Amino acid sequence: xxxxxxxxxxxxxxxxxxxxxxxxxxxxxxxxxxxxxxxxxxxxxxxxxxxxxxxxxxxxxxxxxxxxxxxxxxxxxxxxxxxxxxxxxxxxxxxxxxxxxxxxxxxxxxxxxxxxxxxxxxxxxxxxxxxxxxxxxxxxxxxxxxxxxxxxxxxxxxxxxxxxxxxxxxxxxxxxxxxxxxxxxxxxxxxxxxxxxxxxxxxxxxxxxxxxxxxxxxxxxxxxxxxxxxxxxxxxxxxxxxxxxxxxxxxxxxxxxxxxxxxxxxxxxxxxxxxxxxxxxxxxxxxxxxxxxxxxxxxxxxxxxxxxxxxxxxxxxxxxxxxxxxxxxxxxxxxxxxxxxxxxxxxxxxxxxxxxxxxxxxxxxxxxxxxxxxxxxxxxxxxxxxxxxxxxxxxxxxxxxxxxxxxxxxxxxxxxxxxxxxxxxxxxxxxxxxxxxxxxxxxxxxxxxxxxxxxxxxxxxxxxxxx
Amino acid sequence: xxxxxxxxxxxxxxxxxxxxxxxxxxxxxxxxxxxxxxxxxxxxxxxxxxxxxxxxxxxxxxxxxxxxxxxxxxxxxxxxxxxxxxxxxxxxxxxxxx
Numbered sequence: 001x002x003x004x005x006x007x008x009x010x011x012x013x014x015x016x017x018x019x020x021x022x023x024x025x026x027x028x029x030x031x032x033x034x035x036x037x038x039x040x041x042x043x044x045x046x047x048x049x050x051x052x053x054x055x056x057x058x059x060x061x062x063x064x065x066x067x068x069x070x071x072x073x074x075x076x077x078x079x080x081x082x083x084x085x086x087x088x089x090x091x092x093x094x095x096x097x098x099x100x101x102x103x104x105x106x107x108x109x110x111x112x113x114x115x116x117x118x119x120x121x122x123x124x125x126x127x128x129x130x131x132x133x134x135x136x137x138x139x140x141x142x143x144x145x146x147x148x149x150x151x152x153x154x155x156x157x158x159x160x161x162x163x164x165x166x167x168x169x170x171x172x173x174x175x176x177x178x179x180x181x182x183x184x185x186x187x188x189x190x191x192x193x194x195x196x197x198x199x200x201x202x203x204x205x206x207x208x209x210x211x212x213x214x215x216x217x218x219x220x221x222x223x224x225x226x227x228x229x230x231x232x233x234x235x236x237x238x239x240x241x242x243x244x245x246x247x248x249x250x251x252x253x254x255x256x257x258x259x260x261x262x263x264x265x266x267x268x269x270x271x272x273x274x275x276x277x278x279x280x281x282x283x284x285x286x287x288x289x290x291x292x293x294x295x296x297x298x299x300x301x302x303x304x305x306x307x308x309x310x311x312x313x314x315x316x317x318x319x320x321x322x323x324x325x326x327x328x329x330x331x332x333x334x335x336x337x338x339x340x341x342x343x344x345x346x347x348x349x350x351x352x353x354x355x356x357x358x359x360x361x362x363x364x365x366x367x368x369x370x371x372x373x374x375x376x377x378x379x380x381x382x383x384x385x386x387x388x389x390x391x392x393x394x395x396x397x398x399x400x401x402x403x404x405x406x407x408x409x410x411x412x413x414x415x416x417x418x419x420x421x422x423x424x425x426x427x428x429x430x431x432x433x434x435x436x437x438x439x440x441x442x443x444x445x446x447x448x449x450x451x452x453x454x455x456x457x458x459x460x461x462x463x464x465x466x467x
Numbered sequence: 468x469x470x471x472x473x474x475x476x477x478x479x480x481x482x483x484x485x486x487x488x489x490x491x492x493x494x495x496x497x498x499x500x501x502x503x504x505x506x507x508x509x510x511x512x513x514x515x516x517x518x519x520x521x522x523x524x525x526x527x528x529x530x531x532x533x534x535x536x537x538x539x540x541x542x543x544x545x546x547x548x549x550x551x552x553x554x555x556x557x558x559x560x561x562x563x564x565x
Contacts, residue, residue: 069540250485
C-alpha cells in the first residue's frame with residue numbers, strides 16, 4: 001500500500017497537532033505525561049506516513065537503522081542516572097544536529113545527479129541547515145565533554161587575546177563560503193571547506209564557556225538544532241518539519257532568554273564574555289571571621305525551626321546529596337517542621353536540573369518553589385539551608401554595584417533568621433566570587449561533603465526524635 | 468503565493484505559537500521540556516527516510532541517510548522514554564506509607 005497526496009498531508013498535519021499538544025500539556029505535571037503520549041503518536045504517524053510514500057522503495061537500510069537506533073536509545077534512556085541528564089541533553093542535541101547536517105550534505109550532492117537543481121531560496125535554506133547542523137554538532141559535543149568532565153577538555157573557560165576576533169572571523173568565513181555556494185551551487189569543492197569551517201566554529205564557540213553558563217548555552221544549542229530541522233523543511237518543502245523545528249527552536253530560544261534574565265546578563269555577554277575568567281583575581285582577600293557548626297548543632301537548630309528553606313545548587317548534584325536531603329525532609333516533616341525548596345532558575349547545569357534531581361529523590365513537587373514565589377517569604381523562614389549553591393544566594397548581587405554578578409536576581413537567603421551553608425571549604429565557588437553571606441553573624445558554615453554532612457544531620461535528628 | 472513564501476508564513480506562525488506555549492510551561496518541568504522538544508525535532512527522520520529509501524540513491528546518499536536515520540531514531544526513542552521517566556518522578560504528595 002502506498003499513500004497518495006490526499007492522505008499524507010492529513011497524517012503530517014495530525015503529527016504537527018500531536019507535537020503542539022505535547023508541548024502545551026507540559027505546562028503542568030498533571031498533564032505532562034499525556035503530552036508525551038500524543039507526542040509519540042504524532043511521531044509514529046509521521047514515520048509511518050513517510051515509510052508509505054511513493055518515493056520510498058528500498059527498506060532494508062532504513063529498517064537496520066531503526067533497529068540500531070532503538071537498540072542504542074532504550075538503554076540510554078533507562079540506564080542513565082538522573083545526574084547525567086545535562087550531558088545526555090547535550091549529546092542528543094549533537095545527534096539531532098548531526099542528523100540534519102548529514103541530510104543537508106546528501107541533498108546538496110544529490111542535486112547534481114538530477115534534472116532539477118535547487119533554487120536560490122532552497123539553496124539558502126540548505127546552507128542554513130548544514131551550517132547550524134554542523135556547528136551545533138561540535139558545540140554540543142564540546143558541551144557534553146565539559147559536563148561529563150572528560151579529562152582532555154578543560155572545564156574552566158579558556159580565553160586568549162583576540163579570541164572573539166578569531167571566532168567571528170571563522171564564522172564570517174563559513175558564512176562567506178556559504179554565500180558563495182548559494183550564488184553558484186556548482187562549486188562542489190567549496191562544500192567540504194564550508195563543513196570544516198562550521199565544525200571548527202562550533203568547537204571555538206564552547207571553549208570560553210564555563211559551567212555556570214551551561215544552562216544558557218544548552219538551551220541555545222537546543223534552539224539551533226531545532227532551527228536546523230526547520231531549515232530542512234524549507235529545503236524539502238515539508239511543513240511538518242518547519243513546524244516541529246520552529247517549536248523546538250522557539251523553545252530553546254525562550255529557555256535561554258529565561259536563563260540570561262536569571263543571571264542579569266545578555267546573550268552576547270554569555271557567549272563572548274567568558275564569565276568564570278573575569279573575577280578570579282577578586283577572590284583574593286584577607287581572612288575574615290566565620291562561624292562554623294557541627295552536625296549535631298545543625299540538627300538541633302533545624303529541629304527547633306518551624307520553617308526551613310533549602311536552597312540547592314550544583315554542589316548538591318555533584319555530591320549526589322538529594323536522597324539524604326529527602327530523608328532529612330521526611331524526619332523534619334514528621335516533627336512538624338515545614339521544609340520548602342527554593343530553586344533558582346540557573347541552579348545546576350541546565351534549566352530545571354534541580355527539580356528533576358529532587359523529584360527523583362521523591363520530594364513532592366509542590367514543595368519545589370520558584371525564586372520569585374519564595375523570596376517574599378524568606379524573612380519568615382527560621383533557617384535557610386544552602387547546599388552547594390553560591391552565586392545564587394550572594395547578597396553582593398543586590399548591594400554591591402561593582403560585583404561581577406551585580407543585578408543578578410538571587411534567592412534572599414540572608415533574610416532568614418539563621419543561614420546554614422554546607423560547603424567543602426572556604427574556597428570561592430565556580431565563578432570565583434567571594435560571598436559576604438558567609439561572614440554574617442547569623443550564618444553558620446557546615447564544612448564537609450554535602451552527602452556525608454547531611455547523613456550526619458539525619459543521624460542526629462533521628463537521635464533527637466527518639467530521645 | 469509561492470511555496471517559499473507560504474513556508475515562511477508557516478514558520479513565523481509556528482514560532483509564535485512555540486513562544487506562547489513555552490511561556491506557559493512551569494520552570495519545574497524545564498528539563499523534561501527540553502528532552503521532549505529534542506525528541507520532537509528528531510522529526511528530521513522524515514528527511515532521512517526519504518533520502519535512504521529512494522529508488523536510485525547514490526552510495527553517498529545511502530550512507531549519509533542511513534546515519535541520519537540512526538541518529539534521529541536514537542533521539543526519538545531515548546528522548547520520549549527519558550521524558551516520560553523524568554515526568555513519572557514528579558509526584559504531588561508523599562507516596563502512601565505501608
